[in-house]
Amino acid sequence: MAIVKALYSYPVKGLSGHPWQSVDLDQGGTMPWDRAFAIENGPSGFDQAEPNHISKSRFIVLMRFAQLAALTTHFDPKECSLHITRGDEQLIKASLISDDGKKQIEALFESYLQGELRGPAKVLSAPGHSFSDLRSKRLHVLNRASLADAEKVIGRALPEELFRANVILEGLEPWEEHTWEGKTLTTANGLKLQFHKRTQRCNAVNVNLTRAKFEGNLLQDLNEHFGHMDMGVYFEVTAPGPLAVEEKLALAP
Numbered sequence: 637m638a639i640v641k642a643l644y645s646y647p648v649k650g651l652s653g654h655p656w657q658s659v660d661l662d663q664g665g666t667m668p669w670d671r672a673f674a675i676e677n678g679p680s681g682f683d684q685a686e687p688n689h690i691s692k693s694r695f696i697v698l699m700r701f702a703q704l705a706a707l708t709t710h711f712d713p714k715e716c717s718l719h720i721t722r723g724d725e726q727l728i729k730a731s732l733i734s735d736d737g738k739k740q741i742e743a744l745f746e747s748y749l750q751g752e753l754r755g756p757a758k759v760l761s762a763p764g765h766s767f768s769d770l771r772s773k774r775l776h777v778l779n780r781a782s783l784a785d786a787e788k789v790i791g792r793a794l795p796e797e798l799f800r801a802n803v804i805l806e807g808l809e810p811w812e813e814h815t816w817e818g819k820t821l822t823t824a825n826g827l828k829l830q831f832h833k834r835t836q837r838c839n840a841v842n843v844n845l846t847r848a849k850f851e852g853n854l855l856q857d858l859n860e861h862f863g864h865m866d867m868g869v870y871f872e873v874t875a876p877g878p879l880a881v882e883e884k885l886a887l888a889p
Contacts, residue, residue, distance in 0.1 A: 658880035678755025785810035827877030
């Protein structure tokens, strides 16, 4: 039995998360607003009329721009607006859906990443589309016990926000989630999550979030100590239902 300790979505790909106390999950869906927006790093080929999966390398993301970690973002789902601060400095509060708001956000990132972008920044979205790293919508689940074990073995703090999980679980053994292939997590309210695959990490996990710089090589450390570069697992929502912080999830074949 696992216990949900935190729920997050990441409304703008590459930026910080939005916490939830409870959500309603649709079959085949992901968290509300998860990667609903992305900021283009020069022309990406994304067609808003016929949205398809595009590599995250085409967008402004942490694995390319460590300095994004210095920004704190707050998303308002009612207004569909983004508030960005850097330390005590308020940089912007603008709509993600109005033409004027998008222009303000684009101008901010072109200034903040001046000289490093491949072309103009552009806020992208399409109804029902998620700019996920995967081609299909999934939930990313993190086991806190695995993270704690990695911290102990590697010998340094690994903040959970570095791994961009949608669901953070407690009450499990370290790395237990790597044995869940073919299994399902269920709740008393009928929600069913089917194991999809383990999450092999990218260069983003080498960012020191406090210093907003690439430091060390966590991928190499994971591979050296554990024989893999994975942290977290993906699940598919196969039966819809609510999910809340402190809710229990049972593992079934």
